[in-house]
Amino acid sequence: MHMSSTQHTFMASHSPRVLSLTRRAFSSSSSLGGVSMIQGASRGIGFEFVRQLLENDDKGHVIATCRNPSASTGLIHLKDKFRDRLRIMPLDLTVESSIEASALSIKETYGRLNLLINASGILSIPDVLHPETTLNKVEKSSLMLAYETNAVGPILVIKHMWPLLKIGGGHGTERSAAVVASLSARVGSIGDNHLGGWHSYRASKAALNQLSKTVSVEFGRKKDPIVCILLHPGTVDTDLSKPFQKNVPPEKLFSKEFSVQKLLSIINNVNSHDNGKFFAWDGQEIPW
Numbered sequence: 001m002h003m004s005s006t007q008h009t010f011m012a013s014h015s016p017r018v019l020s021l022t023r024r025a026f027s028s029s030s031s032l033g034g035v036s037m038i039q040g041a042s043r044g045i046g047f048e049f050v051r052q053l054l055e056n057d058d059k060g061h062v063i064a065t066c067r068n069p070s071a072s073t074g075l076i077h078l079k080d081k082f083r084d085r086l087r088i089m090p091l092d093l094t095v096e097s098s099i100e101a102s103a104l105s106i107k108e109t110y111g112r113l114n115l116l117i118n119a120s121g122i123l124s125i126p127d128v129l130h131p132e133t134t135l136n137k138v139e140k141s142s143l144m145l146a147y148e149t150n151a152v153g154p155i156l157v158i159k160h161m162w163p164l165l166k167i168g169g170g171h172g173t174e175r176s177a178a179v180v181a182s183l184s185a186r187v188g189s190i191g192d193n194h195l196g197g198w199h200s201y202r203a204s205k206a207a208l209n210q211l212s213k214t215v216s217v218e219f220g221r222k223k224d225p226i227v228c229i230l231l232h233p234g235t236v237d238t239d240l241s242k243p244f245q246k247n248v249p250p251e252k253l254f255s256k257e258f259s260v261q262k263l264l265s266i267i268n269n270v271n272s273h274d275n276g277k278f279f280a281w282d283g284q285e286i287p288w
Contacts, residue, residue: 033059034173035110039091039157040120042066045183045233047074048256049117052264054082060173061110065091065102066120093120093153096160103160112168114175115267116161118154118182122146123201131198142200150204154182155211158228169225174268177225181267182212184230184278191287209278209288216276227270230278232286233259254281 036053040046041064050064051074062085064075069088079086089105092098106113122145124130129142158180165178187198188205209230216228235252236259262281278286 033057033061034114034175035061035063035106035112035168036115036117037063037065037106037113037161038117038119039065039093039154040118041075041088042068042072043074044119045236045256045260046117046119047072048260049119049264050075050086051078052257052260053115054078054086056264061085061087063087063089063106063110065089067092091157093157094148096156099153099156099160103164106161107164111164112171113161113164114168114171114173114178116158116165116178116180117267118157118180120149120153121183121185121205122149129200131201133197135199138199143203146200146204147207150201151207151211154208155215158182158212158215162224162226165226166224175227176271177227179267179270180212180215180226180228181231181263182208182229184208184212184232186232186280186286189278189286189288213276213288220272220275227272227275229266229270229274229276231263231266232278232280233263234281 034057038046038049038053041050046064046066050062053060053062062082064078064086065088066072066075067090069075069090072088075086075088079088087109089102090098091102122129125145129145130137132138132142161180165180168178170176170178185201185205186192187202188209190206193202212228212230219226219228234254236254236256259281262283266279266281266283278288280286
């Protein structure tokens, strides 16, 4: 399966003794900054989140996950540069046991999470999935594949990272609470749908929006120190959008660097009142 800005990371093998020493070192270190996890980090927007988080905070630790870590040369190069602050882990969105394993490993090594970014998603796969231009082209297999990857997977990641986010709160960061940010899309807005088409992608992102909104309500009701938001990055020059860029005006086709810079600004400035909101890259709220 091809995923845009997807998941990756090498799982370093640790003996129980080494793992125990690592855990004690992190828990006893007052200099440990924030702990951020990027799900879908092998390339595209996910990779750019990893890069900017590492370069913007010299104390922060970043966990980059993807399905096939060894295929991401970008992450491998970043690991050479930020060996002590970047950890790469395998995570397959379609296999819940791999999500559980990642959560356990993060708990043992870091004990908490301050930021979780769900960056993976699929729009098209050659000979498998194509954005539908008409109802006649809608297929059950495409609907289910998009839903599993764009909606179900990210919510399962939030489910298993939830205990770590409750512990993390804003500890070690300038934020007042832990943040969960999932990449959605403006085309997932029902209220903003004036063109139709792209049934599978629109529906899966609308599902992600509803699931995330429901999660945010639970976080608020239980008074967990977590802010859950959705983000629209704009049309970004990535592999996901490349087949559909022909009619995009140059000024509306963003670089990964620009989009992620804008999204991180939103993430770093949200507070409890923003829990459950859907923001565009420029900070404007998007209707459901």
